Amino acid sequence: MDFIWIDLTSPAFITPFLLTLKVSGLAVVFSLVLGVAAAFLLTRRPFPGRDLLDALCTLPLVMPPTVLGYYILVLVGRRGFIGQWLQDSFGISLMFTWQGATIAATVVAFPLVFKSARAALEGVGSRYEDAARTLGQNELSVFLRVSLPLAFRGIISGGMLAFARAMGEFGATLMIAGNLPGRTQTLSLAVYSAVQAGNDALANTLVLIISIVCVVILVITGKLLQPKFRQ
């Protein structure tokens, strides 16, 4: 195992590093909003097709990322169904942009938030929710003021996992955002390019940095969320 010392302030490292943080951070924000909303809908009363919808929300977790990336590409590419509409209405193209990378990262991170949010919301139990309803609160208010605070830690731990997953995202990102050094090359794409160029020492160093950053973020978030007292 060879490692090299790399200058952590050089653009060669800092550009992909900041890009990775930006893409993963935004992906977590989006997947938290979407994942919690989907979990909220699916933990209400059963409706026809609920199990199918649940399976669809989990699908990105089990699909090979390159296949997933290809599907996203078919949807939002310039000739894609959504991509054409974006191009015609707003003149936006997502191909080869960091925004495209964010979409890819959001799709892979979403199921992790969805799964943990669903488990956390189901774990709240209907006693507290029913109590709030008898006090005249409407459904949204019950959710925001009772279910969500009680499920908060479970949801956030899903968000942490989602962040780590988004940081390591490779396959789907490569398809939609490409691997453009200095523009859409995240850390994991930089590792891929380093290996392809026969620069194994740089690849090892980058992997080490990604691992350290992930562990530090997970530990800090874990500390933030530690309960002040056992319930």
Next chain:
Amino acid sequence: MKRTALATLLVALVLWTSAPGTAQARELIVSAAASLTDAFSDMEPAFEKAHPEVDVIMNFASSGALYRQIEQGAPADVYASANPKWMNKAVQNRFVAEDDVAVFARNALVLAVPSDNPASVSSLDDLTKRSVKSIGIGTPETVPAGQYAKGALVGADLYDHLSPKMIFGESVRQVLDYLVRGEIDCGFVYRTDAVKAGKDVSIVAEVPLENPVTYPVAVVLDSASDEAARKFVAFVLGGEGRALLEARGFKAP
């Protein structure tokens, strides 16, 4: 307190969505096969020095993935593929013009050994020796290098005889990695791979092939910077491009 911290983090994230862009020079996106990463990374500054009005942006992925991107309307201007298969597809589906396709480099398939050569292999014929216990080869169904190797061994009437000794890799990089770590006695890789591995791997013999390993390049028809794209292709095919490719172990077409 905790909530304030979280909220601040979120606000900071959402606000931080502008990437500083400097768009003075004309952008040219070059989609090149991953195996060309080092050679084309060398070309970028060399080309920009000769053409300061163009800003070359490289995009490295597998030839197939790059084709899919172009198929879905990605704004690529130049396509350099690691094999004719995907370029032919691009020609068939009118993403590039047949007249624009040019072979800019060739690669050789070689039989390579770990630097200490544990099984003392010195030619293809040595593979049948009892001392050779393992032969690395890319899975012929999915890895082009494996396909080439299988073709050569079938031609020499050795394939069936040797197949019990074969260790199949899911990519040519994996076979190379086994060689570097000394996990196999010998293996089939491209000359450029063996060059990249440096002193850990020695080339024993070049494998004679019916169809040479070629790398085609072409301007993408949809290109918004057609003129710059043609200049770049000319640069790759020219003397300076050739020198950079040869430095990385590629051969002239």
